Structures are given as C-alpha cells and as structure tokens.
Amino acid sequence: MTTPSRRDLANAIRFLAIDAVQAANSGHPGMPMGMADIAEVLWNDYLRHNPKNPLWLNRDRFVLSNGHGSMLQYALLHLAGYDLPIEELKNFRQLNSKTPGHPENFMTPGIETTTGPLGQGFANSVGMALAEKLLAQRFNRPGFDLIDNRTWVFMGDGCLMEGISHEAASLAGTWGLHKLVAFWDDNKISIDGNTDGWFTDDTPKRFEAYGWNVVRNVNGQDAVEIKTAIETALKSTDKPTLICCRTTIGFGSPGKAGKESSHGAPLGKEEIVATREALGWKYGDFEIPQDIYDGWRKRDHQAEEGEWDRLFDAYSKQHPELAAELLRRARGDLPEGFVAAADAYIAKLQAEGPTIASRKASQMAIETFAPLLPELIGGSADLAHSNLTLWKGSKSVATKDPNANYVYYGVREFAMTAISNGMGLHECFIPYDATFLVFSDYARNAVRMSALMGAHAIHVYTHDSIGLGEDGPTHQPIEHLASLRYIPDNDVWRPCDAVESAACWKAAIVRNDGPSCLIFSRQNLMHQPRTAQQVADIARGGYVLKDSVGAPEIILIATGSEVGLATQAAAQLGDKVRVVSMPSTDVFDRQDAAYRESVLPKACRKRVAIEAGVGAFWRKYVGLDGAVIGIDEFGASAPAEKLFPHFGFTVEKVVEAAKSL
Numbered sequence: 001m002t003t004p005s006r007r008d009l010a011n012a013i014r015f016l017a018i019d020a021v022q023a024a025n026s027g028h029p030g031m032p033m034g035m036a037d038i039a040e041v042l043w044n045d046y047l048r049h050n051p052k053n054p055l056w057l058n059r060d061r062f063v064l065s066n067g068h069g070s071m072l073q074y075a076l077l078h079l080a081g082y083d084l085p086i087e088e089l090k091n092f093r094q095l096n097s098k099t100p101g102h103p104e105n106f107m108t109p110g111i112e113t114t115t116g117p118l119g120q121g122f123a124n125s126v127g128m129a130l131a132e133k134l135l136a137q138r139f140n141r142p143g144f145d146l147i148d149n150r151t152w153v154f155m156g157d158g159c160l161m162e163g164i165s166h167e168a169a170s171l172a173g174t175w176g177l178h179k180l181v182a183f184w185d186d187n188k189i190s191i192d193g194n195t196d197g198w199f200t201d202d203t204p205k206r207f208e209a210y211g212w213n214v215v216r217n218v219n220g221q222d223a224v225e226i227k228t229a230i231e232t233a234l235k236s237t238d239k240p241t242l243i244c245c246r247t248t249i250g251f252g253s254p255g256k257a258g259k260e261s262s263h264g265a266p267l268g269k270e271e272i273v274a275t276r277e278a279l280g281w282k283y284g285d286f287e288i289p290q291d292i293y294d295g296w297r298k299r300d301h302q303a304e305e306g307e308w309d310r311l312f313d314a315y316s317k318q319h320p321e322l323a324a325e326l327l328r329r330a331r332g333d334l335p336e337g338f339v340a341a342a343d344a345y346i347a348k349l350q351a352e353g354p355t356i357a358s359r360k361a362s363q364m365a366i367e368t369f370a371p372l373l374p375e376l377i378g379g380s381a382d383l384a385h386s387n388l389t390l391w392k393g394s395k396s397v398a399t400k401d402p403n404a405n406y407v408y409y410g411v412r413e414f415a416m417t418a419i420s421n422g423m424g425l426h427e428c429f430i431p432y433d434a435t436f437l438v439f440s441d442y443a444r445n446a447v448r449m450s451a452l453m454g455a456h457a458i459h460v461y462t463h464d465s466i467g468l469g470e471d472g473p474t475h476q477p478i479e480h481l482a483s484l485r486y487i488p489d490n491d492v493w494r495p496c497d498a499v500e501s502a503a504c505w506k507a508a509i510v511r512n513d514g515p516s517c518l519i520f521s522r523q524n525l526m527h528q529p530r531t532a533q534q535v536a537d538i539a540r541g542g543y544v545l546k547d548s549v550g551a552p553e554i555i556l557i558a559t560g561s562e563v564g565l566a567t568q569a570a571a572q573l574g575d576k577v578r579v580v581s582m583p584s585t586d587v588f589d590r591q592d593a594a595y596r597e598s599v600l601p602k603a604c605r606k607r608v609a610i611e612a613g614v615g616a617f618w619r620k621y622v623g624l625d626g627a628v629i630g631i632d633e634f635g636a637s638a639p640a641e642k643l644f645p646h647f648g649f650t651v652e653k654v655v656e657a658a659k660s661l
Contacts, residue, residue, distance in 0.1 A: 127422020541587030
C-alpha cells in the first residue's frame, strides 16, 4: 500500500460520482468531477465535523447550493465515514435510498439543508452563518470561544444568476459574516452551453461591492492554490469570503470535459473507460481501495469533538446557567413554563375581549412571548411598522449586542425566507419573518422548502385581503391563502380575533417539525365569545364557535375577518345554525375522524363557507351542494368598508346564500 496523493483522493470522489450516475442512468457527473479537488482540500484539511456525530453542536456547516451535483456530497460523506455505505451510492436516485437526486436534509446523515432550487442553499448558508454569529455573541465568554464554527458553501454559475443570490450576498456583507466562505465553481457551463451569452457579470467586483473579501483566479484543480485561498479566507475578521475557482466541468473526461454534455447525463461506458485511463484510476465500478479510505479518514474527528467537550465542561463550571440554556436551545426544548404562560395569556385575552386588527394582536403576542423565548428571532422585509413585528425588546442583528434578535431584511422577501430557513436548520433559534400576504409570492419557493425540510420557521403575512383597502389589487391577496394551504406540511393560520391570533402564535412556536404561516389583518376584528373548551379547541384548527339548538340544519364556516360576518348572519338565521371558525384547515384536517365529524357532521350537507379569497378551495368542506362566498377576481382601490360590500361580503349576502340552500 502507498500513501495516496491529493489527486488520488479527489479521484475517488470523481469515480464514485461517475459510477453512481451511470448506474442510475441519470444525474449530474460534471460538477462533482470539476469540484472534487476543492472538496478534497476543504474536507480533509479544514472542515470541522464528526462523522460519528453529525449533529455535534459546534460542527462546521457544509452546504452544496448547486445541489444537482449531489453525488459530490454523497461521495464525501461516504469517504469521510458517515453512515452512508457504498450500497446507498449504488442505489443513487432510487426509491427509498439515502442518496436521492438532490441532497435532502431529512434523508441523509450529514446533509444540513435540502438544496436543488439554485441559490437557496447559498441563502440558507447566510442564515446559518448569522446564527453562528449571534450564538457566539450570546454565549461566548473570555477564554471560552464555545461557538466557533464556520459555514462553507459550494455554488455554481446558476446559483449566482438567481436573484436570491444578490439579496443574500448583500445581507451577508452588511452583517460582516466573516465565518462564511463561499466557493464559486466558475466553469462557464450551464445546461444550455457556454454561459458567455447570458452570464457576463463581473462577479468578483459584484461581491466586493457587497462588502465581501474576494479571492480571485484560483485554479480549482490545484490543491496548493485551493489551500492558499482558504488560508486567505481564514484571515478575514470582518467580511465573508468568496473564493473564485476556475474549474473544468467533467474534469478528466477526454471527450466531455468542458462541455455541457457532462452536466446532466451519464458519461457513457466508453467515456468512463477513457476517463479512468486519463486519470490513472485502475479500479472497477464503485471500488475504493483501503489506502484511499485511510487517506480520507486519517483525521481523528472524535478527538476534535472531545476537545470541544472538555472546553464545554470547563465552561459549564464557570457559567452553569449559560451552559444549561445553550443545551436547552440545542435540544429544541421550550423554556419550562412557556406553554402554561402562553395559555394564561390566551385566557386573559378571552376575558378582556379586545377588538383590534389581528396584526396588532400578533404584535401583542410577540411582546408577551418573546421575553420568555430568547431563541425567538424576528424580522421583516422593510415593513416592520406595517407588519408590527417589532417589540420593545428588539435589537438589531447588525450590532454586537449579545441579545440581538431582530433582522432588518430590507426589500428582500425571497432571501429573507431562505435565510430564516437557514437559521431554523442551524438549531438554537426559532425564526420568524414577515411581509404582506400578497408578497408571499416572492418568497413562495422558500416557504415550500421550509415545509419540505421540516424547518421550524414562522412566516408572518399581514394585510390579508381586500381589507387592506386603498393600495388596490396589486396589494390585495386573492389566491394566496389557497396557494399556501396547498403546500404539504405547511400549517396556515388565519385567526378571527386577538384570542385566535395568540393561539396560532403559540401553535407555531410549539410546532418543531415544520413551518407555519400566520395570516393577519390590517382592519379591526371583533372579539368572539367562547367557553374555556372552545379556547382550547382553537389549537385543533377548526371548532364550533356558535352552536345550534339540537342538530344543525346549516353550518357556516369562516376564517379571519369573515367569522364576524358568519356570527352576525347566524343571529338572523335562527337557532338551527352552527358557526365553525376554521383558523387552520391544515391542522383541522389532521384531527381524528371523530373530532372532525363532531365539528362538521356528514348529516348536515347544507354548508356555507365564507372567506375573502378564492372560493374553489372551500369545496372540500361544503361539497358541490353547498355555497361559497369568496372572491375570484382581483380587488380594487377603495376604503375597506366600501370594498367588502362591493365584493359581496355582507351579512345580507351570507343570509341570502344560507336561505338559498
């Protein structure tokens, strides 16, 4: 056995990627072949991690933003000794394997975030680096740099073409995230060919303008140059670093190197043989000799974590309360007594009965809950005073305040949401972000990724309907509620008053396996009377707010501001009418069949749904025989009190629809 060279170690990545893509007959071999040398230097010399404990708190975070090259990451995880055996690589892109087409954080040990939609992994990494900065400010003490990890991100030309990369890079520079290092795979090739026809940005100047440290013209196939570039990045103490790596896509392939043909298709058997010969790789399909494995696993990662454990033990003795708090947050446990305090606040609101806009009720809930939750970190896309996301304890993350907890994102809805995802995935934070509901369109793919990844992020959307008034149809959401509800595993809440607003905040905080969208009004909402049981049932997503005498003959179902219409209409329709408030259809649909039947009995087919959004969504609850009062056209510019009757949201219309059944 001989000591393998750095190129030998990198070639192991290349051929695992080549063989896996060939076996699957699909995938992207070109990027792993081009970035293998960069990955080898980073993972073997710099990345702080422990394959035996992928969730070590102080690990470095590695993000593959150009996630189509997923076999690069799978090869790295396998070679480094993670629980990803060679059989999983042989099952690349196959059903139930741990090696899906793009990296999925919930399937593969060592994957920090799901990537594939280009640019979002980069934005996630900005969130992770921000989380590290804030945790260090909060918990580190003289002699105890307890939180001291870096975030490393690989990204390609496609990531940098996406607008989200501009948004996220600008914020990273503003915040001075010096422990964020991004490697740009500058290979000038995308699916359509050479990028000279559509990507001629001066990327280094662009990042310098954002306030980044830029290392230019690094040969991405030269380990010495790569190592020098990383050493330069490590010296930065006030700026994130972009390392510009000139690479050849499909490096080593005699017939496809530097061509788009190596991007998204197998090389083919003959070309693989030629590539093996060109790179001097004498081994068969998926064959990795022991000396190569030894070369990849020579670092004692457990000893590195053990060194940190000893530091933490000493820290715990000197700062026991801080140590306990950090561990609590890392476990994802809520502070002791939080749920009881939240329930007491909700009960207090029910007793007081304020008639206020639900966006104001949301701010009141934040004001109450945030002092109890140091892990809660919020922000808004330049609408803090409209979304009402600020509270009296808000402190900007652009400062060195140890309790910094508020993010001024500027007008960057997409990056805001993806950065929130990154903070939520990093651990130790519960992030919330905010904009107008209509602008959730800008952020929608990041919301989808929240749900796909199970990120604990809270997305706040205010100005929820035509009720925002004079700003007109460009700002009045119509299809947005339904669109968000159709995202699997995404809990959407539209509360009808201050009590439901506080309850939905509690539900979003308590839920730790996915995101929640909280939808709030600009206009005031009337308080609804409830029993203690009805208050408790808000958490079930839908409940009987006003019941009929005996079995109901008709059921009115509503959310948000339209619940008030439903209760007023019920008063005119008589005592055989039931009113159901449905603040979260997603949560209601997860309840057991018996509870759902108790709220919406099948025997009562006469149902009217009322919501200031598209009506078709509600057919699942009212059927074809029921009635829906919705809005299936764009809004108009006028005061809210004129718009609701103009579009048919009146007590009279509800009564008319009910009687028509």
